[in-house]
Amino acid sequence: MGTGQGTGCGWVRFRLTRSELPDAKTFRVTFRNGQWHIAFAVVPEPTPVPGTGEVIGIDRGVTITAALSDGRTLNCPQLTVKERAQIRKHQRRAARAKKDSPEKAVEYAKVAKLKAREANRRKDWCEKTSAMLARSYDLIRFEKLNIKNMTSSARGTVEQPGKNVAQKSGLNRAILAQGWGLLRQRTEHKAPGRVQDVPAPYTSLRCSACGWIDKNSRKSQAEFACSSCGFTCNADENAATNVAAGQGGLPHPRRTAGAGGATMATGRSSAREPQPIWVGIPFF
Ligand SMILES: [Zn+2]
Numbered sequence: 001m002g003t004g005q006g007t008g009c010g011w012v013r014f015r016l017t018r019s020e021l022p023d024a025k026t027f028r029v030t031f032r033n034g035q036w037h038i039a040f041a042v043v044p045e046p047t048p049v050p051g052t053g054e055v056i057g058i059d060r061g062v063t064i065t066a067a068l069s070d071g072r073t074l075n076c077p078q079l080t081v082k083e084r085a086q087i088r089k090h091q092r093r094a095a096r097a098k099k100d101s102p103e104k105a106v107e108y109a110k111v112a113k114l115k116a117r118e119a120n121r122r123k124d125w126c127e128k129t130s131a132m133l134a135r136s137y138d139l140i141r142f143e144k145l146n147i148k149n150m151t152s153s154a155r156g157t158v159e160q161p162g163k164n165v166a167q168k169s170g171l172n173r174a175i176l177a178q179g180w181g182l183l184r185q186r187t188e189h190k191a192p193g194r195v196q197d198v199p200a201p202y203t204s205l206r207c208s209a210c211g212w213i214d215k216n217s218r219k220s221q222a223e224f225a226c227s228s229c230g231f232t233c234n235a236d237e238n239a240a241t242n243v244a245a246g247q248g249g250l251p252h253p254r255r256t257a258g259a260g261g262a263t264m265a266t267g268r269s270s271a272r273e274p275q276p277i278w279v280g281i282p283f284f
Contacts, residue, residue: 014038032112047134047190056137057244059203059236060180066129067236069244074129076179077121079114087114126182134190142184143243144197198243207231208241 024040031037057069065076079087094107133140188195206213212228219225224235233241 012038032116044189046192047131049138049191049194050136052138054137055139055141055244056133057141057143057198057240057242058133059143059240059243065179066183067234067240069237069240071234071237073236076125076183079118083114083117087111090114122179122182126179126186129183130186130190133187134194137194139194139196140187140191141196141198141243141246142187143200143203143239196246198246200243203239203242204235206238206242208233208238208245 022040022042024042027038027040029036029038055069059067059069066074068074090107090110094104094111097104097107184195184197202213205215205218207217207224207226207229209231210226210229212226214227216227217224218235220235222235223232224238225232
């Protein structure tokens with residue numbers, strides 16, 4: 001048990017769901033899914049720089065969440081097909097239930113619980129993945145998120161007409177975008193000053209071996225084969241390698257990877273202070 005004084009509500013007792021009280025200056029009280037929660041703001045300690053000089057590029061994947069320039073792929077967990085079906089079932093039941101009836105409230109609560117499960121999985125994945133990135137690489141370059149691209153219709157953009165229509169549509173796209181944004185944010189918290197956003201134009205069409213840009217090099221969703229030098233690669237890995245090279249992969253005078261740690265100050269890394277993360281602690 002713990003006790004805290006909240007503004008306007010006096011002293012409250014709560015059940016600690018962690019081993020000890022976090023070292024936090026502020027907290028927030030919320031009511032969701034039929035439970036009161038008290039959440040403490042905790043800013044993580046920066047992860048020590050590995051000092052290997054290694055740079056990783058991360059490209060937003062098409063069928064996967066993130067492709068790394070070392071060939072690895074990272075997938076943000078989502079709800080299973082079965083869980084999605086359960087959500088639809090409870091939504092249908094809620095729609096049929098009488099207005100203001102207890103049944104309606106119960107069905108809506110079940111929907112909210114399933115959606116919260118997905119959010120928790122996503123957060124957990126972002127914590128683990130950002131910790132791994134901060135621990136493993138000196139410099140972490142993200143494909144710069146184009147908000148316009150993320151919110152535009154599934155028809156696609158001028159650069160990439162109709163690309164991944166199914167994945168970009170509706171809820172799925174929004175969820176993946178959330179996971180991507182959170183991963184970027186949490187990596188910055190754990191690796192302050194070591195995260196850069198690389199403008200994304202042509203990263204998917206540019207050959208990471210010779211720099212040739214040609215839409216014909218993108219043979220399929222998965223395959224990249226340069227129409228100039230013949231270099232072949234997984235398309236997502238090729239794009240991530242361009243991101244790792246910085247500034248859209250285009251040649252530029254800025255020093256890049258391998259200069260031995262001296263590259264840290266050259267980037268356009270965000271100087272924003274780490275934002276607190278909220279850790280949920282239910283109490284009764
Ligand atoms: Zn090439």
